[in-house]
Amino acid sequence: MSRLVVVSNRVAPIQEGEATAGGLAAGVLDALRQKGGLWFGWSGEVTDASVPQPERKVGPITLFTVDLSRRDYDDFYRGFANGTLWPVLHYQIGLGRFEWTEFEGYRRVNDLFARALATMVEPDDVIWAHDYHLLCFADSLRELGIHNRVGLFIHTPFPAPGVFMTIPSHSELIRSMCGYDLIGFQTEVDRTAFVDYLLRQAGADVLDRGAVHVFGRTVRTGVYPIGVHVDEVRAQAETPINRRQATRMRAFLMERLILSVDRLDYSKGLRQRFNAFERFLAEYPAQHGLVTFMQIAPPSRSDIETYQRIRLELEGEAGRINGRFAEVDWVPLRYLNRSFARNVLMPLYAEAQTCLVTPLRDGMNLVAKEYVAAQDPDEPGVLILSEFAGAARELDAALLVNPYDEAGMARAMDRALSMPVEERRERHQAMIQVMRANSLERWRDRFEADLRAG
Template identity: 70%
Template sequence: MSRLVVVSNRVAPINEGEATAGGLAAGVMDALRHSGGLWFGWSGQTVPDAVVPPDSLAPGLPPAVARSGPVTLYTTDLTQRDYNDYYRGFANGTLWPTLHYQTGLARFERREFEGYRRVNRHFARHLAALVTPGDVIWAHDYHLMGLAAGLRELGLRNRIGLFLHIPFPAPAVLTTIPVHAELMRALCQYDLIGFQTEADRRAFADYLRQEAEGQELPDGTLQAFGRSLRTGVYPIGVDVDALRAEAALADAPHLTALRAGLGGRALVMSVERLDYSKGLRQRFAAYERFLAEQPDWHRRVEYLQIAPPSRSDVEAYQAIRRELEGEAGRINGRFAELDWTPLRYLNRSFPRRQLMPLYAAAQVGLVTPLRDGMNLVAKEYAAAQNPEDPGVLVLSQFAGAARELDAALLVNPHDEAGMAMALKQALGMAVEERRERHAAMLRVMRHNSLERWRDRFVGDLRQLPSLVASTG
């Protein structure tokens, strides 16, 4: 069988037990550990611009190599200019907000788009030296929309697929990016593009029809920009049994400390990266409203929000951190008692093995992003629960996970009153209803597992010809 080569913006930590960067890292590393392969990406380190001449790969900076079991990891540094233009600039200043429907937070600089294309080409040139003609290349996420174009420019005819972990917006939103046509032309150099939901896949196809004179054939093949490509829906999953086993470690020291601090109070828990797309401000407001409207719950409930900082050198992320710190202090100042802190707000990350017992101890999992491709926290929370006495998942209708976990309490994250009422319903829900809802979610998660996500995408990619036929 041909070798699997994974490419992503960042490569996950290789030490067992370390916290990973999110759903992409957890899902990809688990997948590669199962089958073995090669993983290539940015090291997370930058070097001075003078080290690398403009438009050069600098032969003195070959990729670093490491091993993690059956996985070979190759990482490369970026120059400070590349980091600013590619990562801080177009990827996270333009693409991330736009693809999450936050166009008011998006900016565009042609220089940054050129930096995005430059880094995608640099990745392609490094990768071309590592792959063989039979390798299947599986790229991940919005950072690498131009990777296939770079590889094709170098003459590679390998099967190349991209899985988009975040949402794909409607054409009217995507076209607010001034270079949308150039971006989509490059994206169509992939042979297979996978999405989390059918709505995301449909939005992509709608753009090609409306803006690129493309067409969709009866077999699902899309034709645009002189290329034929396939698309599919591959909802990423979790390993239910492994997460439940980690959650059952009830003697974990941090869990003992948490239970002692709670003193028998109910726990509402959220874990999200510190990001404006996650709806943290709206979540805090809903919890404050719940406390204001439900005085009987005072001193009987605590809300633990874990929000690891990310992209801390980007102003929008600095602003949301300052805002949330202020809101947490204000809410506690309004409701706290000498022996009760209603809201605990932690700006740090925890390894998954520590989070799972905390999830299991929480009566409510509050997962309410404004928009999300999937949101694996929702699935991890549900998997961690004791089936005999499970907690209740309160989930945003705009998370991809809501398409599968419709047995959760689905809420509109813009509806402060609705979320407050959902908190009340979740905290007061009878055990019989909790068991029924939880069992329904487990059935779906066992079907759409991490293994199925991996096997379906890679299997579909392997079945394609080594180069999908051009339409002329």
């Protein structure tokens, strides 16, 4: 079979024999480890010039990276990718900005990636690109005369046409995206939004099997909800050496633990979640002294001003809420602005009676799936999930909430903490069944098979 070539903004640092992380890295590494192949992307280093680094081998995988110059990093990564695309894709139009020079930098880095990869591509290679950083990558490859099968999976949401069109370069982006042979989305809502743009703004013709004919090409679209390794997550949660630290932490807290784990990002709805917990404390005083809410929020993109403001805001809110409700022997809200290894998080998920996953918008959100997978099926906790997370399309047995409805989230917390075990088991079993059907392996295998099939 032809070689699989994976392209992503970052290449995860991996060592042979080490466990993989969740999401993109786990799915990509599984595919590459099984069949061998090439993983290409940014090294994470910012240097004087954007230059390729020597390739290295990790088992059957060849890793090939490029450094970015300060100018490319500022225009491509800090600028257009995360200053323009990220907020708009998450429906946060007011937080986005646009500069044509940054869009030019975005195209320049997509071209850089394409030129670097073109020297290594073999005629029968299948190329799988990932996420919003690489919307123009296939178009750059085509301009270099690369005719291989090239697919794109978008891990973020894809917004309605009217939202996407707030980006001044929207038409150029869409035309470039149509250089791909297959574009995969997390949900049918996302896929429909993309096709709707092509129909209404680009005069596309709809074909069968999710295909459209536009700009003289046929582009296939599909829905591929990303999943988790259900049994692997549960095994990590149950491993005695992992459980000891979680059990000690749990003993230090109150009887009931509400847990949230999110990258520090405005799309995650953290401020609204803090407000909802404050309302929960105000409206359900019987829970005082019994419940601890732990928010783990590792820092993200700390050199971008918007993210610096979020951190300061949340630190202030946590202090204010604790100042209002804390007792000498009880601190209701514990805010941890740091990351934890998976061998700590998985057993902590298993210890939590409730998990709050309430993003304002999310492509999928694997924390929700990992929490469910980590639970003891005989005594499972309750997932409270935003209806605007892609995971809500599958995990409808969770308590679904609107993250803008603070009163509704407060009621859901009270309901989750008082839910009978029979109902908890029924909901958990239904979600596990769906997650096994849409596992990480199935996501990977379906997309790769459809890309190869042409």
